[in-house]
Amino acid sequence: MQNLNIPESKKERVVIIGGGFGGLTIAKKLSTEEFQVVLIDKHNYHTFQPLLYQVATAGLEPDSIAYPLRKIFQKKKEFYFRVACAEEIDEEGGILRTDRGNVRFDHLIIATGSTTNYFGNVKIQSHSMPMKSLPEALDLRSLILQNFEASLLTSNLHERERLMNYVIVGGGPTGVELAGSLGELKLHVLPQDYPDLDFRRMSIHLLEASPRLLNGMSDRASELAKKGLEKLHVQVWTDTMVKDYDGEKVSTVNKELPASTLIWAAGVTGVIFKGIPDSSIERGRIKVDEFNRVNGMKNVYAVGDVAVMLTDKTPKGHPMVAPVAVQQGKLLTKNLIRQRKGQALKPFSYFNKGSMATIGRNKAVVDFAGMHIGGFAAWLIWMFIHLMELVGFRNRLVALVNWSTSYFSYDRGIRLIVRPFNRTTKKVEEDVHTNVPTDE
Amino acid sequence: MQNLNIPESKKERVVIIGGGFGGLTIAKKLSTEEFQVVLIDKHNYHTFQPLLYQVATAGLEPDSIAYPLRKIFQKKKEFYFRVACAEEIDEEGGILRTDRGNVRFDHLIIATGSTTNYFGNVKIQSHSMPMKSLPEALDLRSLILQNFEASLLTSNLHERERLMNYVIVGGGPTGVELAGSLGELKLHVLPQDYPDLDFRRMSIHLLEASPRLLNGMSDRASELAKKGLEKLHVQVWTDTMVKDYDGEKVSTVNKELPASTLIWAAGVTGVIFKGIPDSSIERGRIKVDEFNRVNGMKNVYAVGDVAVMLTDKTPKGHPMVAPVAVQQGKLLTKNLIRQRKGQALKPFSYFNKGSMATIGRNKAVVDFAGMHIGGFAAWLIWMFIHLMELVGFRNRLVALVNWSTSYFSYDRGIRLIVRPFNRTTKKVEEDVHTNVPTDE
Numbered sequence: 001m002q003n004l005n006i007p008e009s010k011k012e013r014v015v016i017i018g019g020g021f022g023g024l025t026i027a028k029k030l031s032t033e034e035f036q037v038v039l040i041d042k043h044n045y046h047t048f049q050p051l052l053y054q055v056a057t058a059g060l061e062p063d064s065i066a067y068p069l070r071k072i073f074q075k076k077k078e079f080y081f082r083v084a085c086a087e088e089i090d091e092e093g094g095i096l097r098t099d100r101g102n103v104r105f106d107h108l109i110i111a112t113g114s115t116t117n118y119f120g121n122v123k124i125q126s127h128s129m130p131m132k133s134l135p136e137a138l139d140l141r142s143l144i145l146q147n148f149e150a151s152l153l154t155s156n157l158h159e160r161e162r163l164m165n166y167v168i169v170g171g172g173p174t175g176v177e178l179a180g181s182l183g184e185l186k187l188h189v190l191p192q193d194y195p196d197l198d199f200r201r202m203s204i205h206l207l208e209a210s211p212r213l214l215n216g217m218s219d220r221a222s223e224l225a226k227k228g229l230e231k232l233h234v235q236v237w238t239d240t241m242v243k244d245y246d247g248e249k250v251s252t253v254n255k256e257l258p259a260s261t262l263i264w265a266a267g268v269t270g271v272i273f274k275g276i277p278d279s280s281i282e283r284g285r286i287k288v289d290e291f292n293r294v295n296g297m298k299n300v301y302a303v304g305d306v307a308v309m310l311t312d313k314t315p316k317g318h319p320m321v322a323p324v325a326v327q328q329g330k331l332l333t334k335n336l337i338r339q340r341k342g343q344a345l346k347p348f349s350y351f352n353k354g355s356m357a358t359i360g361r362n363k364a365v366v367d368f369a370g371m372h373i374g375g376f377a378a379w380l381i382w383m384f385i386h387l388m389e390l391v392g393f394r395n396r397l398v399a400l401v402n403w404s405t406s407y408f409s410y411d412r413g414i415r416l417i418v419r420p421f422n423r424t425t426k427k428v429e430e431d432v433h434t435n436v437p438t439d440e
Numbered sequence: 441m442q443n444l445n446i447p448e449s450k451k452e453r454v455v456i457i458g459g460g461f462g463g464l465t466i467a468k469k470l471s472t473e474e475f476q477v478v479l480i481d482k483h484n485y486h487t488f489q490p491l492l493y494q495v496a497t498a499g500l501e502p503d504s505i506a507y508p509l510r511k512i513f514q515k516k517k518e519f520y521f522r523v524a525c526a527e528e529i530d531e532e533g534g535i536l537r538t539d540r541g542n543v544r545f546d547h548l549i550i551a552t553g554s555t556t557n558y559f560g561n562v563k564i565q566s567h568s569m570p571m572k573s574l575p576e577a578l579d580l581r582s583l584i585l586q587n588f589e590a591s592l593l594t595s596n597l598h599e600r601e602r603l604m605n606y607v608i609v610g611g612g613p614t615g616v617e618l619a620g621s622l623g624e625l626k627l628h629v630l631p632q633d634y635p636d637l638d639f640r641r642m643s644i645h646l647l648e649a650s651p652r653l654l655n656g657m658s659d660r661a662s663e664l665a666k667k668g669l670e671k672l673h674v675q676v677w678t679d680t681m682v683k684d685y686d687g688e689k690v691s692t693v694n695k696e697l698p699a700s701t702l703i704w705a706a707g708v709t710g711v712i713f714k715g716i717p718d719s720s721i722e723r724g725r726i727k728v729d730e731f732n733r734v735n736g737m738k739n740v741y742a743v744g745d746v747a748v749m750l751t752d753k754t755p756k757g758h759p760m761v762a763p764v765a766v767q768q769g770k771l772l773t774k775n776l777i778r779q780r781k782g783q784a785l786k787p788f789s790y791f792n793k794g795s796m797a798t799i800g801r802n803k804a805v806v807d808f809a810g811m812h813i814g815g816f817a818a819w820l821i822w823m824f825i826h827l828m829e830l831v832g833f834r835n836r837l838v839a840l841v842n843w844s845t846s847y848f849s850y851d852r853g854i855r856l857i858v859r860p861f862n863r864t865t866k867k868v869e870e871d872v873h874t875n876v877p878t879d880e
Binding site: 002004005043044045061062063066068070082100101134135138146149153154192193195196397398415416417418419428 | 445483485502503506508514522523540541574575585586593594595633635837838855857868
């Protein structure tokens with residue numbers, strides 16, 4: 001079997017799986033004076049996931065929210081990055097198997113994050129669109145634009161209605177932000193691109209199974225979000241659990257909605273692979289102790305979304321958000337050093353800095369230190385914080401150019417269907433050439 | 441059969457196939473006071489083709505060189521755009537058949553441009569990479585980056601050599617610009633991303649069958665281009681015609697070069713579809729008279745790369761470049777109006793404004809009004825003209841941000857493999873999830 005071709009060193013080797021918020025924090029902070037550090041990821045870039053919905057709704061291009069991992073680590077010595085997908089842990093042998101070959105480890109950190117959870121509903125999964133990765137967000141963007149092109153071609157009003165209806169399932173931050181962004185497209189952008197279409201016929205439905213939106217946030221934020229979305233023509237349906245979807249009609253506990261496009265943002269689950277004992281897995285996430293060590297395993301750790309730390313204080317674990325991953329990553333980095341030095345490890349404790357969600361172009365809701373801020377002020381905070389978090393000066397600058405031109409011109413410049421998406425095959429379509437062979 | 445759902449009007453209908461330089465010019469200039477104008481294109485965007493090589497070498501993102509066609513025509517009345525691919529002309533019935541339905545026409549303008557010409561060599565075609573469309577440029581970018589990732593994983597020196605060698609066939613502007621851009625990646629960008637790889641082992645070969653580069657330009661430009669490329673470590677082979685390529689080894693009339701990647705920029709041919717008489721086709725292009733009317737057809741015109749205007753002055757037709765398409769488009773627009781008014785038509789005469797090609801980051805060659813300029817001054821002219829031509833203020837601004845950050849930091853920020861490309865299947869690979877089904 002091929003291996004990942006990483007030279008052996010005298011130092012202990014730490015292998016990190018995943019360059020998301022958790023893995024990236026560890027890879028950046030962990031001293032290569034103490035360890036040889038290996039990072040693997042199936043993509044060659046870090047994705048700023050909170051802004052994926054902007055890519056899906058043609059507000060930002062991929063390069064504004066993604067950053068090449070190699071560039072981040074250009075100056076780090078004794079550090080190795082490989083594009084590979086983890087497949088199995090051989091704990092006893094200290095080997096991680098990947099699709100590109102094996103790699104030996106002394107310490108293994110699982111930071112694979114989470115993916116869309118359909119809760120076993122294969123029918124919904126096969127017809128709906130997820131939005132947890134950059135390619136998925138680009139597919140969704142292509143599909144949204146293709147829907148309007150297709151709407152123009154049909155004289156069948158029922159078909160046109162289905163094509164122009166959007167159902168978003170899940171009233172968390174992703175669902176709320178996506179719905180708001182679609183609302184703005186409907187109100188301000190699409191009618192100019194498609195003057196022949198009657199946009200009163202376009203409906204955006206946001207479905208939430210629980211009694212309110214943004215369950216992780218305050219009642220005030222939840223109310224403000226609902227009002228803000230309704231101003232953007234989003235129809236919010238709480239207490240509305242989805243039962244079935246056949247690609248044409250969404251069935252819920254109390255109504256049916258015709259729609260060709262259902263975006264599933266109702267749940268996530270950890271990305272797990274073989275070799276982790278079943279007893280260490282709880283509802284799709286890996287059980288860890290308060291030092292992020294995987295239950296029942298030695299020298300194997302898990303951080304962020306994929307990990308669930310069950311303690312008396314956190315009987316359900318922590319929320320699956322970026323700050324938890326970053327904070328766990330920072331602490332684990334320190335604990336690995338402490339362990340080497342024979343010092344006592346420090347247990348994890350989550351410091352909640354607050355949470356926020358944006359509603360359309362210039363409104364947001366922010367819960368922070370007991371305050372609940374809404375409207376334009378909250379949006380400025382939201383934008384500032386996201387801009388600051390975007391890795392790299394160039395990304396910040398490009399995102400700022402995009403945001404400001406979009407803000408002042410009420411327009412989005414990037415409605416390109418570069419990779420047409422086939423809803424039926426769920427594949428990207430190849431570029432077509434219509435060329436009759438010539439005499440040459 | 442479905443039709444393209446375009447309302448009938450009292451005005452004569454002009455259908456334009458293709459939103460490239462020729463079609464876009466006509467669609468913009470043709471007055472909808474006089475005609476109902478319909479534009480179809482297989483993509484929903486106009487591509488600024490002269491900068492495709494920048495997308496392929498991770499210098500620019502697609503949104504900097506492409507512009508949504510709907511946005512250009514937002515304010516034009518009685519104008520209809522449809523995403524569709526032309527399949528057949530029924531001249532007698534005045535019907536164009538497309539993959540999305542039929543459309544009736546009074547006047548039909550074929551502005552489908554050109555595509556890569558392999559001169560019938562199916563084996564070369566199946567193993568090499570073209571670069572004539574945005575998706576093709578993105579595939580090439582993915583493949584280049586994937587090659588370096590793969591080079592890291594192999595200990596086989598022959599395999600690594602093949603992966604790190606690039607052969608570009610065709611010493612026209614595309615081949616020259618691509619080779620220069622790859623040379624800069626080799627010298628300034630990649631060694632920082634891949635400190636473990638020995639970049640002395642990366643070779644860039646530019647193969648040209650004729651005795652010199654840039655055949656359409658002056659001898660002086662050709663010399664300057666060769667010298668400039670050699671400074672960027674590009675190996676230029678003139679008088680070197682490619683005979684065969686099996687995906688691993690390029691065979692030419694006088695040598696063999698090991699390489700996994702061959703980029704074919706050696707020829708283009710018109711994009712033609714059914715319904716045009718064989719007698720009106722000359723070496724893959726449509727024969728037109730000096731008013732751009734297709735030989736032997738009524739009310740059917742062809743402009744730009746797809747058209748070949750054979751006259752005493754131009755026994756081989758005009759060069760396949762953007763200015764010809766734009767000038768033919770402008771004249772045809774005027775002639776259509778003249779025809780309606782019963783006025784005499786004006787014959788086409790090409791005004792050659794000069795030509796240019798860039799060589800790497802800050803050099804270019806320009807032939808203009810008898811002058812032959814090289815070096816940094818030429819590059820400034822090249823950059824200014826390209827920036828001015830980019831449709832839309834936002835595109836210019838984003839391209840400028842990209843160019844300046846790239847110029848001053850000697851770096852390119854967008855080396856993202858967003859859509860991995862499979863060289864064997866020639867398809868974009870789907871996003872992989874490694875997720876073991878959970879108990880839910």
